[in-house]
Amino acid sequence: MDKKSILLGTALQLFVVNGFHGTATSKIAQEAGVANGTLFNYFKTKDELIMALYRSVLKHMDDFIIERMESHSISKASFRSVFMETISWCLDNPLRYQYLQQFNHSPYFKLVTSKVLNQDEHPLLVLIQNGIDIVLIKQLPISFIYSIFTAQVNGLNSYIIANDLEKDKQSEFIEEAFEMVWKMIED
Amino acid sequence: MDKKSILLGTALQLFVVNGFHGTATSKIAQEAGVANGTLFNYFKTKDELIMALYRSVLKHMDDFIIERMESHSISKASFRSVFMETISWCLDNPLRYQYLQQFNHSPYFKLVTSKVLNQDEHPLLVLIQNGIDIVLIKQLPISFIYSIFTAQVNGLNSYIIANDLEKDKQSEFIEEAFEMVWKMIED
DNA sequence: GTAAAGATTGACTAATCAGTCAAATGTATA
DNA sequence: TATACATTTGACTGATTAGTCAATCTTTAC
Numbered sequence: 001m002d003k004k005s006i007l008l009g010t011a012l013q014l015f016v017v018n019g020f021h022g023t024a025t026s027k028i029a030q031e032a033g034v035a036n037g038t039l040f041n042y043f044k045t046k047d048e049l050i051m052a053l054y055r056s057v058l059k060h061m062d063d064f065i066i067e068r069m070e071s072h073s074i075s076k077a078s079f080r081s082v083f084m085e086t087i088s089w090c091l092d093n094p095l096r097y098q099y100l101q102q103f104n105h106s107p108y109f110k111l112v113t114s115k116v117l118n119q120d121e122h123p124l125l126v127l128i129q130n131g132i133d134i135v136l137i138k139q140l141p142i143s144f145i146y147s148i149f150t151a152q153v154n155g156l157n158s159y160i161i162a163n164d165l166e167k168d169k170q171s172e173f174i175e176e177a178f179e180m181v182w183k184m185i186e187d
Numbered sequence: 188m189d190k191k192s193i194l195l196g197t198a199l200q201l202f203v204v205n206g207f208h209g210t211a212t213s214k215i216a217q218e219a220g221v222a223n224g225t226l227f228n229y230f231k232t233k234d235e236l237i238m239a240l241y242r243s244v245l246k247h248m249d250d251f252i253i254e255r256m257e258s259h260s261i262s263k264a265s266f267r268s269v270f271m272e273t274i275s276w277c278l279d280n281p282l283r284y285q286y287l288q289q290f291n292h293s294p295y296f297k298l299v300t301s302k303v304l305n306q307d308e309h310p311l312l313v314l315i316q317n318g319i320d321i322v323l324i325k326q327l328p329i330s331f332i333y334s335i336f337t338a339q340v341n342g343l344n345s346y347i348i349a350n351d352l353e354k355d356k357q358s359e360f361i362e363e364a365f366e367m368v369w370k371m372i373e374d
Numbered sequence: 375g376t377a378a379a380g381a382t383t384g385a386c387t388a389a390t391c392a393g394t395c396a397a398a399t400g401t402a403t404a
Numbered sequence: 405t406a407t408a409c410a411t412t413t414g415a416c417t418g419a420t421t422a423g424t425c426a427a428t429c430t431t432t433a434c
Contacts, residue, residue, distance in 0.1 A: 003412095019294045021208025024391060035413040040393065101292040105285070107206045144360060147346035148339070148367065155338025159331050173331060180335065180371040190382095212422060222383040227423065 057096045074130040090157045137185045152181040203285045244283045261317045277344045324372045339368040
């Protein structure tokens with residue numbers, strides 16, 4: 001693994017545990033096994049590291065979901081697939097998930113907006129747009145459906161984590177939660 | 188207003204804008220119009236201020252909702268009332284809402300848990316328990332329903348804020364979102 | 375009026391931090 | 405081997421920080 005990836009991985013862990021300003025750049029470099037100055041060869045400032053890590057984690061999630069989408073039709077099954085893969089990613093990548101949440105609710109979030117998020121190639125957004133077009137789901141703004149959908153994922157995820165469910169109990173609630181959200185958005 | 192309240196109010200604003208570690212205690216004291224040392228008379232450490240502010244904001248929200256609950260029956264109307272008041276509070280108190288979110292997704296969150304949150308007197312939790320008991324809503328764990336309900340509030344709120352809706356458009360979506368969440372949880 | 379108790383002050387400290395840079399090390403080419 | 409180029413190093417700096425405390429001011433009680 002190259003030094004940049006190691007630095008991003010180390011930063012991820014430390015930021016989630018100690019927060020942004022609670023994590024010194026020197027600590028990241030030390031834990032990553034490189035010199036202090038090396039970090040600043042790869043990331044001009046600490047803020048740039050924080051932003052780069054955010055983009056990297058978003059990409060990791062999107063790649064995971066796109067790669068594993070079962071159905072390419074526009075159907076309940078494809079929504080189910082996106083829902084399942086999203087939850088899977090969150091549960092399999094707790095640090096990355098926490099980092100996204102921490103970042104999204106921090107003052108750093110206002111520094112990104114448009115470019116990073118308004119990606120029309122985002123699988124869920126495309127799916128919702130198509131679902132609305134063929135009157136499979138409710139005639140409401142895409143971003144409204146998107147908010148509802150992702151909020152449901154977050155709610156489910158925080159429930160599973162807070163209650164430390166076993167695998168089979170998890171599956172039950174995931175299935176239940178998807179049926180719930182589908183009932184919400186279907187036309 | 189007493190100095191403690193002024194300090195809490197100033198801290199709220201600065202923490203939301205600049206983050207926890209991005210806000211110096213000396214800055215809070217300065218903006219609040221008191222000396223540096225005065226802050227530490229009211230809050231032993233910076234962390235204690237952060238925690239006290241969290242509890243204070245939670246209490247503000249609960250008081251608001253309890254005070255304005257229209258119906259004390261166990262009915263769809265009472266769930267609707269809690270939903271509406273919660274959204275109202277979020278929209279009327281953007282700084283406080285943002286602070287809750289920022290705190291909940293920060294490393295500080297793990298320092299609270301049980302005592303602050305497991306309050307059985309929380310209006311929504313009580314309502315859900317009663318709703319399940321009389322088979323008005325689905326026979327699922329209280330905390331699951333709670334997660335779903337609050338997730339819906341968060342999703343709706345982030346949609347309204349991100350799209351900067353006018354008042355009447357807001358009402359439409361709030362109504363729609365409640366009907367959606369009710370469809371999810373009703374038995 | 376006065377004395378005791380409590381509240382407020384702000385200069386101060388010891389520690390920590392983001393970012394720099396000249397020197398050292400590694401790598402590729404001819 | 406020699407030379408050019410890129411990467412890595414870590415000591416260093418100037419700035420900032422949370423928290424302290426002896427001195428000063430304010431309030432209360434009689």
